[in-house]
Amino acid sequence: MDLSKLQQIDPYSWSVPLHAGEKRAPVRLFGSAPLLATMDDKVLEQIVNVACLPGLVGAAMTMPDAHWGYGFPIGGVAAFDAEQGGIISAGGVGFDISCGIRCLRSNLDSKALLPHLEHLADVLFRDIPAGMGEEGELRLSPRELDVVLQRGAEWAVQAGYGVAQDLEFIEEHGRVPGAVPEAVSDLAKKRQRGEMGTLGSGNHYLEVQIVERIYDTSAAQAFGLAEGQIVVSIHCGSRGLGHQIGTDYLVTLAKAASRLGVTLPDRELACAPIKSREGQQYLGAMNAGINCALANRQILTHLTRSAFARVFPQAMLETLFDVSHNTCKAEQHVVDGQLRLLYVHRKGATRAFGPGHPALPQRYQQSGQPVIIGGSMGTGSYILAGNPESENSAYASASHGAGRAMSRKQALKHWNGRDLLDGLKRKGILIRTRSMRGAAEEAPGAYKDVDLVAEATEMAGLARRVAFLRPCACIKG
């Protein structure tokens, strides 16, 4: 990105000056100069386009891990007010509705785990359906699926996939209100038939990690983390159902925008006023998609526990937190001293509520919400804690991952999947995958430096680092 087009507010925050005659809301980019310099100019183009959408409140923003997306940039955050003609955008949520990370803390440490790591990786790879074409064992009738779309992880726990305590540590307790299964097409429901309890492909993974460093002792204590401890992160979303909802409404909303007089600088920003019929239908379908993703991660949590128990009968895996990073959520935020209901789009951005937020479980009231920045399979991940909104000026949002620095096409030219996996094994990181092409595309070198992203996230006031996690085994989708 050409930094000369930006105005620096502070070392980790930038704005985009308005040209003469240009009409749009402010734009704010979070991140250090080195991070922004590596971003494609398309990121800037896309977030400026978002700032032109009606009903935007405050600035259109990007997180430090932003990269070029479709419509919205990945790492984009934008809040809209329905009472001011604000819109809801399918492009602002993405195809993988409620893609997110479930983090589980274990009672195992690295000393106990490492001698059995190969066996554990094999068992996880056998028991967790991962990759293109892999199906789960669960088959739901259309009526049962509608219940899942209404009740999310709550349904999964009641069906025996997990324990009630899990729900306390999932956003919205595992069930978002406002889901409308009738707004989800039959095709979307058919696509989900074999996909409940599956990881998917691309950048999705299940990773066994070691807590290597604690940054914030107090928050780490609240999160139940200590150095040397084993944790598991599961990164996936709403699978075929969510993809089809995104597909269906992309075209519907693109046409609605034109009919309802919403001028789109980019067709991919396909959107409709929140209060319009199409906006309400998408909102209902998207909420159903979120519940599907929450149920999916709950089932995968259960499968993970079962796999661990086969190798470590004494293992206990508790849900640390479950965060989504592709959503639009109705939230109350204080804007210019007034409490307002806003529809906050986070596309490749994590919600990061600060200490004392009423939506947080009692355990995290002092620390703030756990925020998970998933890294690449060869580097590491971070757990952070949300800051008060007096410090976080991005509607309680933070980074969600390392963010790509190189296209998949370029990555395929740079790396061979087999060689990459062998190299990672020599570093003590076991990868299990059915796709060598996928492994090459997901090479650690194709991602930004996750350390820089986490540091910038903290320095920008979005969230503060609590722990660094080093990968030791990764089941790649």
Place this chain on the structure above:
Amino acid sequence: MGTDTCGYFDHDADIGIIGRGDTLEHAFEGAAQAMFAIMIDIAALRPEITVRFTFEESDVELALVSWLNLLLAHAREQQTVFSHFGLRREGNRWHGEASGQRWQRDMERGVEVKGATLTMLAVEQTPAGWEARCIVDV
């Protein structure tokens, strides 16, 4: 898969696909080949299962997105991967056909495509023929 009928272009997180042909319909078929070749070695597939479907769309760019996304949906629904494609247009009505094989666990896999997007979406007639392109989300 002929390299003259399909190709790719760069995108940070996802993949740009290109279909080319002497007619609009052939360019759409090339785009479908490019998309499925991300997921599987389509040259190794046999046309054992065929699906047929129709859709209506007056906007040719949106028709490309609908064509690709309907192919993805039918493939998932049938647990199939497609390698052969046919498309015929009658005004705003499009008649699609795709053939391929059911998923086998021993197939060499690529990366799952979640959907075709409207980003960098273009359907153009060039001196060399028709070209259809868009970004697919993986």
